[in-house]
Amino acid sequence: MADNNSDPIQDELGAGVKHEAEEAAASSAAQATATAMLPRSSSRPQLDLSGAAIHGTLEDRNPTILLPNQSDDISHLALDIGGSLIKLVYFSRHAELSTEDKRKISTKRRLGMFNGGRRSYPILGGRLHFVKFETEKLNECLDFISSKQLHRGGVDSPSWRSGAQPDDIVIKATGGGAYKYADLFKERLGVSLEKEDEMDCLVAGANFLLKAIRHEAFTHMDGHKEYVQIDQNDLFPFLLVNVGSGVSIIKVDGHAKFQRVSGTNVGGGTYWGLGRLMTKCKSFDELLELSQRGDNSTIDMLVGDIYGGLDYSKIGLSASTIASSFGKTISENKELSDYRPEDISLSLLRMISYNIGQISYLNALRYGLKRIFFGGFFIRGHAYTMDTISFAVNFWSKGEAQAMFLRHEGFLGALGAFMSYEKHGLDDLRVHHLVERFPMGAPYVGGKIHGPPLGDLNAKISWMEKFVQKGTQIIAPVPMGVPATTGMGGFERPTSKGDILRSDASAALNVGVLHLVPTLDVFPLLEDPKTYEPNTIDLDQDEFKYWFKILSDHLPDLVDMAVASEGGTDDAKRRGDAFAHAFSAHLARLMEEPAAYGKFGLADLLELREECLREFQFVDAYISIKQRENEASLAVLPDLLMELDSMNEESRLLALIEGVLAANIFDWGSRACVELYHKGTIIEIYRMSRKKMQRPWRIDDFDMFKRRMLSDRKDQPYKRALLFVDNSGADVVLGMLPLARELLRHGTEVVLVANSLPALNDVTANELPQIIAEASKHCGILRKAAEAGGLLVDAMAGIQDDLKDAPESVPLMVVENGCGSPCIDFRQVSSELAAAAKDADLLILEGMGRALHTNLNARFKCDALKLAMVKNQRLAEKLFNGNIYDCICKFEPVS
Numbered sequence: 001m002a003d004n005n006s007d008p009i010q011d012e013l014g015a016g017v018k019h020e021a022e023e024a025a026a027s028s029a030a031q032a033t034a035t036a037m038l039p040r041s042s043s044r045p046q047l048d049l050s051g052a053a054i055h056g057t058l059e060d061r062n063p064t065i066l067l068p069n070q071s072d073d074i075s076h077l078a079l080d081i082g083g084s085l086i087k088l089v090y091f092s093r094h095a096e097l098s099t100e101d102k103r104k105i106s107t108k109r110r111l112g113m114f115n116g117g118r119r120s121y122p123i124l125g126g127r128l129h130f131v132k133f134e135t136e137k138l139n140e141c142l143d144f145i146s147s148k149q150l151h152r153g154g155v156d157s158p159s160w161r162s163g164a165q166p167d168d169i170v171i172k173a174t175g176g177g178a179y180k181y182a183d184l185f186k187e188r189l190g191v192s193l194e195k196e197d198e199m200d201c202l203v204a205g206a207n208f209l210l211k212a213i214r215h216e217a218f219t220h221m222d223g224h225k226e227y228v229q230i231d232q233n234d235l236f237p238f239l240l241v242n243v244g245s246g247v248s249i250i251k252v253d254g255h256a257k258f259q260r261v262s263g264t265n266v267g268g269g270t271y272w273g274l275g276r277l278m279t280k281c282k283s284f285d286e287l288l289e290l291s292q293r294g295d296n297s298t299i300d301m302l303v304g305d306i307y308g309g310l311d312y313s314k315i316g317l318s319a320s321t322i323a324s325s326f327g328k329t330i331s332e333n334k335e336l337s338d339y340r341p342e343d344i345s346l347s348l349l350r351m352i353s354y355n356i357g358q359i360s361y362l363n364a365l366r367y368g369l370k371r372i373f374f375g376g377f378f379i380r381g382h383a384y385t386m387d388t389i390s391f392a393v394n395f396w397s398k399g400e401a402q403a404m405f406l407r408h409e410g411f412l413g414a415l416g417a418f419m420s421y422e423k424h425g426l427d428d429l430r431v432h433h434l435v436e437r438f439p440m441g442a443p444y445v446g447g448k449i450h451g452p453p454l455g456d457l458n459a460k461i462s463w464m465e466k467f468v469q470k471g472t473q474i475i476a477p478v479p480m481g482v483p484a485t486t487g488m489g490g491f492e493r494p495t496s497k498g499d500i501l502r503s504d505a506s507a508a509l510n511v512g513v514l515h516l517v518p519t520l521d522v523f524p525l526l527e528d529p530k531t532y533e534p535n536t537i538d539l540d541q542d543e544f545k546y547w548f549k550i551l552s553d554h555l556p557d558l559v560d561m562a563v564a565s566e567g568g569t570d571d572a573k574r575r576g577d578a579f580a581h582a583f584s585a586h587l588a589r590l591m592e593e594p595a596a597y598g599k600f601g602l603a604d605l606l607e608l609r610e611e612c613l614r615e616f617q618f619v620d621a622y623i624s625i626k627q628r629e630n631e632a633s634l635a636v637l638p639d640l641l642m643e644l645d646s647m648n649e650e651s652r653l654l655a656l657i658e659g660v661l662a663a664n665i666f667d668w669g670s671r672a673c674v675e676l677y678h679k680g681t682i683i684e685i686y687r688m689s690r691k692k693m694q695r696p697w698r699i700d701d702f703d704m705f706k707r708r709m710l711s712d713r714k715d716q717p718y719k720r721a722l723l724f725v726d727n728s729g730a731d732v733v734l735g736m737l738p739l740a741r742e743l744l745r746h747g748t749e750v751v752l753v754a755n756s757l758p759a760l761n762d763v764t765a766n767e768l769p770q771i772i773a774e775a776s777k778h779c780g781i782l783r784k785a786a787e788a789g790g791l792l793v794d795a796m797a798g799i800q801d802d803l804k805d806a807p808e809s810v811p812l813m814v815v816e817n818g819c820g821s822p823c824i825d826f827r828q829v830s831s832e833l834a835a836a837a838k839d840a841d842l843l844i845l846e847g848m849g850r851a852l853h854t855n856l857n858a859r860f861k862c863d864a865l866k867l868a869m870v871k872n873q874r875l876a877e878k879l880f881n882g883n884i885y886d887c888i889c890k891f892e893p894v895s
């Protein structure tokens, strides 16, 4: 093998990095605008479809559709104007850019994706945002709507409503305020509010959330939050208890099938109203925060107070059970001012929460319902409130009924109102179409802190800077009161971990923005999508602590890399800082409550980092490293291919697998590996890595794979193999491409599956055709297959024809996986990949992210080969009782 790359890596990094990065930034910026957003439908929102006509080519799966009868007065903003809070749900679409490049068109044609079976019209793709304001501060809400032009379709979706006169605009609204404030909306914004029934909306909202969001419902007992998997076929009937100012109790039997069976006037308004009067608190959160330091035994009459400190064990009441809320305040000669506001707040909170829990339970009993979902902003994600309600339900039902809470607790009505727009397309959405993101500055709350207008990065950064100054609040420990029970139904006062309630502003980090991505699919080769769990290791508190440190330590280098990739300008530096702050805030938030964003695994955490980079418009932090490593590896590829071709079939197969494993060492996400790169050139490290390949590997199913390939069923080669490639440079060029070439030799169709968006130094689907074109200059097999697969669109003239010994050509294709992460979650992949999977009978998953962190235990409907080098000591120990740099070759044939 020729080594024509002998400069130390450090030198390369130092010299020319700026120049390279500038070029890279310029060339990738254009690409990025085209690829930064996953949803790619180029249609307008689907509304009135009558008379619709398709514009654009028929091959375009998401063509522009003109809707001549689409009335312009339908907005994508819906409101729930309650007694205490105004909830907004609004929809935004991104600038649509067609990214149907030649590769994609040809791949899709080959995969039969242009006709048959697919949806003939697009459901809408875009994002749902959730925002709330205090009803008292209605003006702030009106300003917000007006500044974002939400009533006209939003500043970030300028075109689709243009031409609408303000007079025409109708917005769906529910809640009493839809009546009360109708005139004000007309006057201030020129819009009419179309009223939707509140109960209809609550139910529609709850049903949508329970159907479409994977981690929506959770239980909360003794300070412990656990997400529950909802079986769609076993959802109804349930009891929905919406705790707003007042409380509605609804028995839900199906979609739009429900009955309001009860309610109570003692609700959130009661707590907030009485609390305000009695404690002089200025805000709801202040009141709630007080409760965390309260001791209700100074106010409530407990069983022990009546029974001389004893339990009333005969009827199962412990001494600490509340016998009478506020009961102690009658017997003593005290004024309100003699009581601590903290104690008053806690007594009130417990009184109201128990009461709601009890009434809910009684209604559940009345209708024989086992599940009770609690919504409404009274809950406010507050651990103690949820524990108290759960306790009451559990206590009264003797464990028969279960209280569950919803992450979008207060938005049920607003979501339902949003869904009442005719044919909005939301009904068609399934779990796999929704991706929740947690951008900083998502304008979740009204009041003092507003989110910046969407798409305005500058404003967002300033907002971030302000937001982060409030950092003490963001990273304040969550008040996870772990209430100790006395075993007999008693309930000690909350032992909160911190005394600051997570501010509403940082609650922005609780409910994200919902991306609706109609082009995502469940990977059809999953053996059982229902039981599939992408994350191999559960990210519990301990595990999270470890990864928190790893990711925090890595952050400064990553910021440097990202800033350099954008030319190192002042603007890039400012964005780099904002990114670091934002990602640190996420980490801090998750550290205090690992389940804050739903059930969160390592894969989600690694993806969050990438999303955060994209949020601050870093297109591709590793672009110059990727390019440099690609070039260096392509330069030695001919020698490698020659060496391989001189071997017999058996030794070659082994050398190929060894090559994949050895080259997987080029991973810029692993601290240990990055340190190695300072010690030698790419080629030196690659050689060293190969030399160290000692069999048996930590998991070594090579012989089984070899038998399948070369003996048992040699006459029945795999028909189509999906190769999930990992990193750029040696990993793909010297590892996966030669393996692909071998499969092609056997007559197997090869689909290289790569990321849709950059993540670390992973190669993307956009980059692969160019790499393959370069590799094809040295290899007839690759070239012919790539041509047949439509990858080499411009035939390469003047290249020596060395196809004499090449077999009848089968295509080599590239498809994008729909992800922008170093891992892969097979519940949500691109429709292109889902289509390519149909005829596949072999999967090869490569790399630590895709084959170890995720999918190590995943089972597929076809043979699977999982190849990775373990580049982290702890993971090696934990998963394999092994060591860093161990290799994994796991072959899982289906039969």
Ligand SMILES: Nc1ncnc2c1ncn2[C@@H]1O[C@H](COP(=O)(O)OP(=O)(O)O)[C@@H](O)[C@H]1O
Residues within 6 Å of the ligand: 081, 082, 083, 084, 085, 086, 134, 175, 243, 244, 245, 246, 267, 268, 269, 270, 271, 272, 284, 285, 375, 376, 377, 378, 379, 380, 410, 504
């Ligand atoms: N920032 C807040 N301001 C006022 N009330 C709040 C706030 N956060 C939570 N709440 C609680 O939420 C209740 C309102 O819940 P919500 O579901 O919005 O009902 P409504 O539609 O009646 O306004 C209030 O009565 C109060 O208990």
Ligand SMILES: CC(C)(COP(=O)(O)O)[C@@H](O)C(=O)NCCC(=O)O
Residues within 6 Å of the ligand: 550, 606, 664, 666, 667, 668, 669, 670, 671, 672, 726, 727, 760, 822, 846, 847, 848, 849, 850, 853, 868, 871, 872, 873
């Ligand atoms: C991010 C990664 C999963 C990427 O690995 P790959 O899939 O490229 O093999 C891996 O680099 C990783 O887990 N890194 C963090 C651990 C560490 O620094 O040791």
Ligand SMILES: [Mn+2]
Residues within 6 Å of the ligand: 667, 726, 727, 760, 761, 762, 822, 847, 849
């Ligand atoms: Mn990788």
